[in-house]
Structures are given as structure tokens and as C-alpha cells.
Amino acid sequence: MKDIPPLGTLVDDGVRKLVIIGSGPAGYTAGLYSSRALLDPLMFAGYMSGGQLMLTSEVENFPGYPQGVEGAAMMAHMREQAERFGLEVQDRNVERVDLSERPFGVWVEGEEIRTEAIIVCTGAEAVWLGVEGEDAQKGRGISVCATCDGAFFREEEVIVVGGGDSAMEEATFLTRFASKVTIVHRREGFRASKVMYERAASHPNIEIKTFRQVKRWLSDDNGLTGAIMEDPRDGSIEEISCTGAFIAIGHKPITGFLGNQIETDAEGYIVHSENTMTSVPGVFAAGDVVDKRYRQAITAAGMGCQAAIDAEKWLEDQC
Numbered sequence: 001m002k003d004i005p006p007l008g009t010l011v012d013d014g015v016r017k018l019v020i021i022g023s024g025p026a027g028y029t030a031g032l033y034s035s036r037a038l039l040d041p042l043m044f045a046g047y048m049s050g051g052q053l054m055l056t057s058e059v060e061n062f063p064g065y066p067q068g069v070e071g072a073a074m075m076a077h078m079r080e081q082a083e084r085f086g087l088e089v090q091d092r093n094v095e096r097v098d099l100s101e102r103p104f105g106v107w108v109e110g111e112e113i114r115t116e117a118i119i120v121c122t123g124a125e126a127v128w129l130g131v132e133g134e135d136a137q138k139g140r141g142i143s144v145c146a147t148c149d150g151a152f153f154r155e156e157e158v159i160v161v162g163g164g165d166s167a168m169e170e171a172t173f174l175t176r177f178a179s180k181v182t183i184v185h186r187r188e189g190f191r192a193s194k195v196m197y198e199r200a201a202s203h204p205n206i207e208i209k210t211f212r213q214v215k216r217w218l219s220d221d222n223g224l225t226g227a228i229m230e231d232p233r234d235g236s237i238e239e240i241s242c243t244g245a246f247i248a249i250g251h252k253p254i255t256g257f258l259g260n261q262i263e264t265d266a267e268g269y270i271v272h273s274e275n276t277m278t279s280v281p282g283v284f285a286a287g288d289v290v291d292k293r294y295r296q297a298i299t300a301a302g303m304g305c306q307a308a309i310d311a312e313k314w315l316e317d318q319c
């Protein structure tokens with residue numbers, strides 16, 4: 001039988017064809033497609049692989065799961081499916097990259113990996129309010145992840161800050177533990193989808209307060225005790241009691257390790273120059289690190305597929 005050389009790792013000089021950085025739906029889908037294209041991709045999934053969906057309770061809007069699915073279970077399925085076709089996954093963080101020449105350099109725990117192409121799928125991380133008293137209570141009374149920390153607040157009163165789907169989802173999830181959940185939002189209109197808003201608004205243990213902006217967190221020796229809220233319309237002040245607070249006011253893209261070598265927009269999201277390719281030829285990007293409009297698991301997965309196909313074609317053209 002004819003001996004067919006592998007298309008993937010360039011064993012001669014130790015240069016990879018493709019490194020995928022990040023492991024949410026975009027990363028795993030890019031991994032699945034590029035593995036099936038025999039690019040022998042290496043994924044750096046991060047110490048907390050799976051991305052934001054690992055912190056999500058139930059996903060009801062990803063096609064193919066008629067009963068819904070836990071976020072972590074869906075990520076495990078995606079990983080298993082990509083690994084079945086040969087995706088190599090390392091649960092390590094990329095510290096920095098050198099995109100000044102090809103092959104590119106990727107540094108992980110001091111080790112350098114060289115690669116012809118990169119797909120960046122590092123997603124986004126939660127934004128904090130940054131108001132007085134927050135730093136001291138981070139990870140104690142104040143959290144950005146109800147799935148992670150909700151169980152610490154059994155029979156306690158908690159607040160959720162925000163008016164988007166995340167806030168509705170966090171609040172609804174927290175009713176499993178907390179005796180009362182108050183959603184505080186800075187204006188009247190909600191970004192949340194109708195179905196998620198109505199589910200939260202109709203829950204007997206959830207109260208929604210609009211025109212409330214957290215100005216300061218209050219605490220004593222035992223932890224969080226409440227917050228000072230301001231009404232943005234007239235500046236009036238109200239104090240609200242709570243022992244737990246969950247901030248759900250959006251996310252920012254994770255691009256620090258790129259060190260300004262790729263063009264981003266004013267908010268730090270990576271910009272595509274052609275299809276899914278970034279301003280650096282050979283570097284592609286997909287998912288929430290690019291997308292501030294849709295930010296859905298399904299759109300991230302779709303973009304991961306596009307990036308893998310674009311990377312495959314680009315690598316082919318380089319030969």
C-alpha cells in the first residue's frame with residue numbers, strides 16, 4: 001500500500017500546521033473540522049477548558065438537544081467528538097505569541113511551540129462593576145457565576161445586577177438556593193430575550209427593580225450586607241440588603257496574550273480582515289473574541305467551522 005505522508009505535524013522541523021487557542025464552542029468546532037481535514041491540530045484549552053458554557057446551567061437553544069443540556073455536558077460532548085478525530089487537547093494557558101514572522105511562536109508555561117497557522121477562540125470574560133467595596137468581597141459575597149457560587153447562599157437574600165439574558169438566567173438559577181432574588185437594572189428596558197425575561201419576572205421568589213445603579217457595596221466582618229443604589233433619573237439613593245450579589249453586566253474579549261499584534265476594534269474585539277482571517281495572515285479568529293453582536297454558542301460554533309475551513313484553504317495555498 002502506498003505510504004501517504006501525514007498532512008498534520010511537520011515532523012521534520014517540529015512546526016505544527018495549526019494551533020487552536022481556546023476551547024469554547026468555537027474552539028472545539030474548529031478542532032473537529034481541522035482534525036477531520038487531517039491538519040493534526042493542537043489545542044491549548046486553558047486551565048479552565050470549555051469557556052463560558054462551563055459556567056452556564058442549562059442551554060435550551062442549541063439545536064439537537066430537545067430537552068436542553070447542561071453547559072458543561074455540552075462542552076464535554078464537543079471535546080469528545082473533536083478528540084475522536086484526533087484533536088490533541090492540552091489544558092494549559094497560552095502566555096504570549098509572536099506573530100511577527102512565520103512560523104508563529106506560541107508560549108505555554110515557558111515552552112515555545114511553532115505553528116504555521118493559529119485559530120484564536122479565547123472568548124470573553126465577565127465584566128465587574130468596579131465600584132467601591134467590590135474588590136474586598138470578590139469571590140466571597142460578590143460573584144460573576146451563579147452556577148459556581150449559588151449554593152453558598154441557601155435561604156439567603158441575593159441580588160443580580162444586569163438586564164440581559166445572563167442576569168435572567170442567573171436569577172432564575174439562584175431561586176434553587178436563595179430565599180429571595182432581586183434583579184436590579186439601571187434602566188427600564190431589558191436586553192434579555194422575552195422568554196428569559198418572562199420566566200424570571202413571573203417567578204414568585206424574584207423581584208425586579210429598575211432604575212437602580214449600584215454605587216457602593218456594604219459589608220461587615222461576616223461579609224456582604226448590602227448595596228447603596230442610585231436612581232439614575234434623579235440621583236436619589238436607596239440601600240438594599242443582601243448577603244450575596246451576582247454581577248451579570250456583560251463580557252469583554254480575552255486578547256491580552258496577543259499583545260496588540262492583531263487589529264482589534266475600540267472595545268478590544270478582534271477584527272476580521274478577510275473571511276475569518278485577522279489582520280495577520282495565517283491567524284484566524286472565531287467566537288466571542290470577535291463577536292459582540294450575536295454571542296451565542298451556535299454562532300460561535302458556526303464561526304469555528306468557518307475558521308477551520310479558512311485555515312485549511314489558506315494552508316493549502318501556502319504549499
Ligand code: NAP
Nearest residue numbers: 061162163164165166167169186187191248249250294295
Ligand atoms: P448583555 O446582553 O450585553 O447585557 C448586559 C446587561 O448589563 C445590560 O442590561 C446592560 O444594561 C447591563 N450593564 C452593562 N454595564 C453595566 C453597568 N456598568 N452597570 C449596570 N448595568 C450594566 O450581556 P449578557 O446578558 O451577558 O448576554 C450576552 C449575550 O449572551 C447575549 O447575546 C445573550 O443573548 C447571550 N446569552 C444567552 C443565554 C441563553 O440563551 N441561555 C444566556 C446568557 C447569555 P443596558 O441594557 O442599560 O446597557
